[in-house]
Amino acid sequence: MATRGALKGLDPDSAQRAGVGALIVNAYHLHLQPGGDAVARAGGLHGYMGWQGVLATDSGGFQIFSFQHGHVADEVKGRRHQRPPEDDLLVAAVKVDEDGADFRSYLDGSRQRFTPESSMQLQRSLGADLLMCLDECTPFHVPAAYTRAATERNVRWARRCFDEFERLEMGATQSLYGINHGGVYPELRSLSAAAISGLPFEGMAIGDCLGQTKQDWYQVVDQVVPLLPEERPRHLLGVGEPDDLVEGALRGIDSFDCAMPTRVARHGHALHRGQPRFRLDLTQARMAGDDGPLEEGCDCHTCARYSRAYLWHLFKAHELLGITLTAEHNLRFSARLLEQVREAISAGRLRELRNQLLSRSAETG
Ligand SMILES: [Zn+2]
Incomplete structure (x- = not known):
């Protein structure tokens, strides 16, 4: 997760050396600063950021709409398996209509508007390899009727995103992912899955509110994956704790994105198999x-x-x-854990890997 076009605290070469194959950048943040034109002038995000690997752009729907329902901090607990609340910033309310969404820049208060078409124009010009449809993410606490209305509108926006993406033919190397919505409501998840599977997206992402507990997201993914076309890659948005990677792979997820590895590093936490969490x-x-x-x-x-001991000293100082x-x-x-997941899939030992991982963390927990 390189939200604003940079990994926090790390240059791209170090990430590559660590075995990271792909980064996801937030189109919403780059739109506000430095602006799509500045990135296009540099020949696209790869050159601008100095990243040669796979690059994806998220539309920023999550960031925009998380402010519509109150300050994002209110939702931290309910969203801990969603995209992380990295953008804990106050902005004015968002106004959504059928055509798009109005919001204010958190940088200078200026009025901004995103539509499915403008999001595709922006993401096409940013030049990433994988693009995401503009979508409204509904938080856990809104009424089911609201989630239904948003899910149905997201389907209509997905069609408009696809049409605009096709119209802006800018080279065969970019791919567009559709996103499954519907919160924790199985009927809405099915409706969304059927609609996006009917469009020729190159890949499918599972997004929106995934519930409040790990069991909640397991249920959503267990339900949705069999409804998606088997031959197309499936991405789980904003989920990436170590156990999540294995639990997701067991359920048919192919890729993940998460800001956790760099975020916990800022708090002095090193990921470790034998430690609690x-x-x-x-x-x-x-x-x-x-x-x-x-x-x-x-x-x-x-x-x-x-x-x-040296790391302790560095954090202390x-x-x-x-x-x-x-x-x-x-x-x-x-990256190593994902390498092991791939090996375990080939060897038919993925459940064994999951049990090993969980028991080692629990031993010292
Ligand atoms: Zn190490």
Whole structure:
């Protein structure tokens, strides 16, 4: 997750070295600053950011609409399996109509408007490889009738996105993903899945509110995946804790995006298999005398060269290098886990990997 066109605390070469294959950038943030024209002038996002791997743009629907229903902080608990509340910023209310959505820039208060067509024009010009339809994300607490109206409108917006994407033929290398909606309502999820599966999107994303617990999102994904075309890739938006990657793969998910690895690094947490919630707190006093690597057996640049004791010192001294080194380890942790998921799928051992992962984290939990 490189929300504003940058990984937080890490350059693209380090991410590549950690085995990250794809980044997702938020078109909404780049629209407000520096603007689509500035990116297009640089020849597109790949050149602008210095990232040679796969690049996706999310429309920003989540960020825009999360403000419509109150400050996003109100929803943090209910959204912890949604896209993370990275953009905890106050903006004026959003007004949605059939044609699009009006909102105010959180940077200068200026009036802005997104429609499915303008979102496609923006994302096409940003030049990423994978584009996402503009969608309204409904939070958990809104009435079911609201989620229904939004789901039906999202289907109509998906058709308009597809038409505009096709009209703006800008090279064969860009692909458009449709997004499944419907909150925690099986009937709405089915309606949305049938509609987007009927359009020739290159891939399918599962988005919108996925409920409040892990069991909630498991249920949504269990229901939706069999309704999506088998031959097209499936992406789960905003979910990416270590156990989520394995649970998602078990349910037929092919790709994930998540800001967690770099976010927890900023709080001094290194991902670790044998720790509660997979997090090793490098700021704890006991780290000061620990000369071991962040995680035994990790092949990342940080673990090869630096000790827990040094990282403890960096965080204690507020040295930015602590965040950078921990972020690289965390990205490598997720990339390695996904490598193991792929191997386990080939060997028919994915359930075994899941059980191993959960039992190791629980042992010390
Ligand atoms: Zn490491």
